[in-house]
Amino acid sequence: IAGITQAPTSQILAAGRRMTLRCTQDMRHNAMYWYRQDLGLGLRLIHYSNTAGTTGKGEVPDGYSVSRANTDDFPLTLASAVPSQTSVYFCASSDDPGQGYYGYTFGSGTRLTVV
Amino acid sequence: GQNIDQPTEMTATEGAIVQINCTYQTSGFNGLFWYQQHAGEAPTFLSYNVLDGLEEKGRFSSFLSRSKGYSYLLLKELQMKDSASYLCAVTDSNYQLIWGAGTKLIIKP
Numbered sequence: 001i002a003g004i005t006q007a008p009t010s011q012i013l014a015a016g017r018r019m020t021l022r023c024t025q026d027m028r029h030n031a032m033y034w035y036r037q038d039l040g041l042g043l044r045l046i047h048y049s050n051t052a053g054t055t056g057k058g059e060v061p062d063g064y065s066v067s068r069a070n071t072d073d074f075p076l077t078l079a080s081a082v083p084s085q086t087s088v089y090f091c092a093s094s095d096d097p098g099q100g101y102y103g104y105t106f107g108s109g110t111r112l113t114v115v
Numbered sequence: 116g117q118n119i120d121q122p123t124e125m126t127a128t129e130g131a132i133v134q135i136n137c138t139y140q141t142s143g144f145n146g147l148f149w150y151q152q153h154a155g156e157a158p159t160f161l162s163y164n165v166l167d168g169l170e171e172k173g174r175f176s177s178f179l180s181r182s183k184g185y186s187y188l189l190l191k192e193l194q195m196k197d198s199a200s201y202l203c204a205v206t207d208s209n210y211q212l213i214w215g216a217g218t219k220l221i222i223k224p
Contacts (some may be wrong), residue, residue, distance in 0.1 A: 041216055108157050
């Protein structure tokens with residue numbers, strides 16, 4: 001593993017089903033983020049974690065939950081999927097939320113379709 | 116509210132120069148990023164500006180004016196591989212990134 005690994009790459013999910021998107025990083029970054037990206041809109045922050053054991057809500061947290069049991073893993077769970085959650089989901093990390101110089105490292109994304 | 120504005124789409128010719136503008140209104144400012152995103156791929160970091168002025172990195176340069184809430188990304192000697200979306204993002208007072216919708220750059224031969 002080099003960087004951030006997301007799984008699955010893509011998924012078609014029936015509405016009402018529960019789904020967990022996985023995100024693992026091997027850079028020992030403190031901060032991790034989940035974004036969704038929809039056509040014509042900017043990346044929107046769903047949830048974030050500034051360090052292991054802590055999480056926070058972003059701009060669009062409803063219908064999603066996260067956990068940060070350790071430094072490397074930051075799974076995103078959709079408790080009961082709805083069609084409006086159809087999107088591309090990106091996991092990202094940074095060494096420190098205040099150190100912007102090095103930017104964020106992004107995973108390759110999960111394309112989720114809820115039908 | 117917080118807002119990042121950039122053009123939706125631009126077209127340029129291979130070998131030419133293009134400037135992509137970004138204006139922002141955010142609660143506080145702790146830096147501005149430019150990212151490149153090829154279709155179907157993840158964004159990748161291009162540049163970071165926190166002080167006024169021009170930062171140059173090879174063919175790419177980024178400029179910031181904090182008093183005007185304005186930045187631009189300048190791409191020189193355009194290559195076909197530069198066809199991508201370019202995302203402007205600002206770190207606000209809470210160190211959260213606010214993202215623009217991106218500018219799709221089309222390079223023609």
